[in-house]
Amino acid sequence: MIESKMNRRGFFSTLAKITGVAVVAPAALSAVFSSTAEAQKKRGGAPAAGGAAAGGMPMVDPNDSVAKAVKYVEDFKKAPEAxxxxxxGCGFYAKKEVRNGKEVGTCTIFAGKLVYGQGWCASWNKKA
Structure with a gap:
């Protein structure tokens, strides 16, 4: 069996490393989050913090790879399979606001983006 005893020098060395991490980590995290917020301000978007206003969220681009994979269309009338x-009427949809006279909302399929209420995709699931 190997005995591991920490000598005085080892103890203080470890303590200094832990203290250094405790001091540097919050500053580093703060810098990361503030730079993210600054980047979003420059783009004109809302901050990513919880409860972000939907006004800053982008709309789903129908040419996006995920949108194409689920056959998303902005007008359900243009998709016969709808x-x-x-x-x-989908369980994944939640109304957020009106843009350009059309209802838009969030969809769990397209995280961080808005879809048109009159849209449709192949993942449509009847609202409970």
């Missing part, structure tokens, strides 16, 4: 269903 069978009259739209995002407003």
């Amino acid at each position: 069978k009259g269903n739209d995002c407003m």
Whole structure:
């Protein structure tokens, strides 16, 4: 069995390292989060903190790879397979606001982006 005894020098060396991490980590994290907030301000978006206003969220681009994979369309009437269903009737959709006279909301399929309420995709799931 190997005995591990920490001598006085080892103890203070370890203590200094732990203290250094405790002092540097919050400053580093603060710098990361403030630079993220600054970048979002420059783009004109809302901060990423919880409860962010939907006004700063971008709309889903129908040409996005995820949108194409689920066959997202901004107008359900243009997708015969929608069978009259739209995002407003989907369990993944939550209304947020009105943009350019059209209802928009969040969708769990497209994290951080908004979809049109009159949109549709192949992941449509009837609202409970």
